[in-house]
Amino acid sequence: MTDTIPVDDVDLFSDEARIDPYPIYERLREAGPVVRLTRQDLYALTRYADVRAALMDWPTFSSAKGVFVDPGVNASLEGITLCSDPPEHTMLRSVLGRPLRPELSREMAPRIEAAADHIVGELVGRGRFDAATELAEHLPMTVVSDLVGLGEGHRGKMLEWAAAIWDVQGPANERFTAAMPLVEEFLGFAAEEAVPGKIVPDGWADQLYQAADRGELPRDKCPALMLDYVTPSLDTTILATTSAIALFAQHPEQWHRLREDRSLIPHAVNECLRIESPVPQFSRVLTEDHTIDGVALPAGSRVALLYGAANRDPRKYPDPDRFDITRRPSDQLAFGRGEHVCIGMNLARLEMGTLLDRLADVVERFEVVSSRPLLNNGLRGLESLEVIVHRSPAPASS
Numbered sequence: 407m408t409d410t411i412p413v414d415d416v417d418l419f420s421d422e423a424r425i426d427p428y429p430i431y432e433r434l435r436e437a438g439p440v441v442r443l444t445r446q447d448l449y450a451l452t453r454y455a456d457v458r459a460a461l462m463d464w465p466t467f468s469s470a471k472g473v474f475v476d477p478g479v480n481a482s483l484e485g486i487t488l489c490s491d492p493p494e495h496t497m498l499r500s501v502l503g504r505p506l507r508p509e510l511s512r513e514m515a516p517r518i519e520a521a522a523d524h525i526v527g528e529l530v531g532r533g534r535f536d537a538a539t540e541l542a543e544h545l546p547m548t549v550v551s552d553l554v555g556l557g558e559g560h561r562g563k564m565l566e567w568a569a570a571i572w573d574v575q576g577p578a579n580e581r582f583t584a585a586m587p588l589v590e591e592f593l594g595f596a597a598e599e600a601v602p603g604k605i606v607p608d609g610w611a612d613q614l615y616q617a618a619d620r621g622e623l624p625r626d627k628c629p630a631l632m633l634d635y636v637t638p639s640l641d642t643t644i645l646a647t648t649s650a651i652a653l654f655a656q657h658p659e660q661w662h663r664l665r666e667d668r669s670l671i672p673h674a675v676n677e678c679l680r681i682e683s684p685v686p687q688f689s690r691v692l693t694e695d696h697t698i699d700g701v702a703l704p705a706g707s708r709v710a711l712l713y714g715a716a717n718r719d720p721r722k723y724p725d726p727d728r729f730d731i732t733r734r735p736s737d738q739l740a741f742g743r744g745e746h747v748c749i750g751m752n753l754a755r756l757e758m759g760t761l762l763d764r765l766a767d768v769v770e771r772f773e774v775v776s777s778r779p780l781l782n783n784g785l786r787g788l789e790s791l792e793v794i795v796h797r798s799p800a801p802a803s804s
């Protein structure tokens with residue numbers, strides 16, 4: 407039965423595909439529910455209903471053999487939270503997610519609001535800035551990196567390490583090879599330096615060791631679990647925020663709408679993530695023979711879940727390439743779904759929503775001067791977005 411599956415030799419990790427994957431996603435989505443990608447020896451799911459169903463069915467679509475592409479990386483990262491199944495996953499996630507519970511994320515709000523006020527005031531006052539490196543990086547690089555708590559001296563390094571770790575989530579291409587030394591440096595740092603006494607007391611990293619001391623997880627797991635905090639907590643949100651600014655610059659009428667009605671902010675965040683998903687894919691391995699939309703796949707198949715394609719599936723979202731903040735796509739898949747749904751999504755939403763709100767107070771319109779795409783194997787978005795902001799006239803004094 408597998409020989410009836412459409413085959414495609416696209417390289418989803420080529421520069422062209424990273425810059426503009428959407429025509430490729432459309433081709434794959436229309437070719438069939440499952441497409442065999444010969445270059446990376448993967449089966450791709452691109453339709454919303456199939457990706458969502460796979461995410462909700464962890465016993466069949468397992469994360470325990472890794473969720474990336476390269477077999478070596480998948481083998482070496484087995485057992486971190488992202489790459490595990492219940493019951494181990496449940497135990498790890500409960501420890502990892504403790505500082506990120508919704509009520510604690512809400513407690514972070516005043517700090518995030520103060521940092522947002524500061525950066526928006528400064529940049530909008532200047533009138534022209536890089537929305538990626540100066541605006542979007544600010545909250546993750548100040549508030550979030552503080553909370554992770556690797557120590558002040560490692561703040562800048564966190565971004566470099568994280569980008570490298572994302573790069574090895576793809577196939578063994580040039581980007582992957584170039585990133586490997588930094589990944590090894592991080593693993594060495596996590597084992598030797600990111601240990602109690604050298605990291606911020608009571609930070610998220612330190613809390614992992616505290617949980618180990620209470621017998622809640624094996625102590626030798628702690629260095630690898632740092633990956634679960636360091637990798638996804640910064641670039642994802644930075645890219646999502648940058649994309650949001652780019653989208654509002656291209657669609658001033660949507661910005662106007664958001665400024666008029668701030669209750670649209672949570673929906674705008676979802677719509678930005680739907681249109682430009684910063685994490686385009688992860689994968690799973692089938693634990694048994696399984697039929698997806700009439701297509702039979704054998705146990706052991708690696709199946710890529712293309713969140714970025716599913717989020718633009720016209721079967722789910724009419725006119726899917728249209729950016730519309732009144733669409734209210736709360737079911738978009740940019741944070742995943744099910745057992746592994748993003749543990750940091752409340753924090754990411756809070757960061758993005760607060761920045762948009764503060765910008766809406768003072769910015770009438772964004773104008774893009776230039777932009778540069780990020781070329782990374784695991785992430786998508788812009789690494790630079792130079793903008794000019796047109797300020798709103800000061801409100802008439804009453």
Ligand code: HEM
Binds near residue numbers: 506740
């Ligand atoms: C816009 C920002 C973000 C996006 C788009 C994003 C995306 C994702 C996605 C797609 C997954 C699902 C993985 C899977 O299906 O296998 C995930 C999981 C995860 N995310 Fe995020 N993420 C974001 C922000 C964050 C932040 C701020 C943190 C930490 C503070 C974080 C920590 C994690 C962790 C630890 C997991 C693994 C959860 C598990 O395996 O149970 N993420 N994220």
